[in-house]
Amino acid sequence: MNIIELAGVTKEYPGGVAALRGVDLAVAQGELTAIVGPSGSGKSTLLHMIGTLDRPTAGTVRIAGHDVAALSDRELSALRARHIGFVFQQFHLADGVSALDNVADGLLYAGAGLRERRERAARALDRVGLGGRVRHRPNQLSGGERQRVAVARAVVGEPDLVLADEPTGNLDSAAGAEVMELLGGLHRSGTTVAIITHDPEVAALAPRRVRVRDGLIVDGAR
């Protein structure tokens, strides 16, 4: 079964700028895919499409079997809450809040109670190797640790798809390698992972690479 299915996806922004020009892409369950391209190639727009954060101008997007065009904003929110976990370049952690509660917030909109959220957050932090950093706040953590907290938040709800947007962009190479290793581990344990990056070295770590240029997929669409 395909987790991601894009067919003829076009996205035009007001003013006539076409960021995507008819993209077809299918990603099967359990794959680790790198979507790679230079800045301005349309890969961020592609991330918005796959992450259901925005809708295409034309074409169809199916995520975990749901046609995005047919869903209301509320249903899209529920889709994100249950099926997609995001990892961002800037981590997006809340400053004054412990690592545990930052991760627990990943379940806030999935309907779990506070105790359950914290228990599962503690397990997710264990899984990313930060079991001893539960009470730390983001400003007490290194960049690599922060991104691992963000990864824990993305996987705490056990989503079908983890979308990582330049996950190593703000990290040195050692911390970046750790995060990539972590994402690779998720893939090995069965999670579908898509990494959006401009860095060919990062892309080289993924078994499958999809190249984007000028709003089109030039290689790896399958």
Added chain:
Amino acid sequence: MSAPGLTPARLGGRDVVRVGFGGLRARPARAVLSALGIAIGIATMVAVIGISSSSKEELLRRIDRLGTNLLTVTPGDTLFGEGAELPASAPAMVARIGPVTAVGATGATDATVRRTDRIPKEVTGGIAVQAATPELLRTLDATVRSGGWLNAGTARHPGVVLGSEAARRLGFDRAGGRVWLGGRWFTVLGVLDPAGLAPEIDRSALVGWEAARRHLGFGGRPTTVYERSADASVAAVRDVLARTVNPENPEEVQVSRPSDALEARAAAAGAFTGLLLGLGAVALLVGGVGVANTMVISVLERRREIGLRRSLGATRGQVRVQFLAESLLLSAFGGVAGVLLGTAVTVGFTLYRGWPPVVPGWALGGALAATLAIGAVAGLYPAMRAARLPPTTALATV
């Protein structure tokens, strides 16, 4: 066509409060300052209402203490518009009414009272010289601060009892000494405490009935008759009083109830000082604008957080509820602080004045309702803006 299994989970009330509180805790100084505006407004209104209610309560307690069963009889006007007089027999006639328990009378004289004979006659200090019956003290429930009251023995002699205000103006704080009264020396026999229901007694120098006749040319006609009766029969006594005092011309007699004046004052004290209340309302309004301002800025600053929450699966409604909750919490903090502050001011002021502190429950409830209304109104627009932010633009902002 709704997709099966894609209903957003409900965000429980406890989680809404947690999220809203978390937003405030991230910027505590700003939260305190913007809640302060609300607090000042609420404190002003609670204090204004509290202090005027306490003042009213004090008057009502005073009325309770003084009793409402005292009636006074004074001469009115004749049919021809001239000043009427009460018959000399009036006190005795009133005493004959069944439920009446005490009767006292005063009669005005033309005499003046001064500290010494060196002071010019015109300088009366506003003190009236009145003849008084021995029963007057008991009828008024008045008490002697110093010395004694007129009795059968002293009533014939040139002795005088001063009302509290008259004593102050003449420079007496206790009995003993003499005053120049009606062209001769009178001994000060006693000084009264304030008479409560009969403030005119406070400003009087009281002379025995007989002594007034003998030394001051008093004609013996009373100018005010005071009477007390059982509480239940006040109305009945009031109906027959004029006819009893002057059977031929009952329309020339005025009957009044001194406690009515106090009750009117109590009602006036309970009607709030509109200006101060308005001032509190303006402060509250400004506080509300402050909260709205804080919330608008907060939404602009937290686009990233909003985008993150949308990506975590928050619906527009849940983002809206989050910011509305923050605004409500912010003004609720202000409201609670304001209620405490206003109550403290009321208690402090009333203790200083010796009044019973009263803060009506409806004022507290009203304050709470006002803060919640303000929080909702102030938070509505920022919350709508937050909810309208598209998740992508929120995340694109670094």
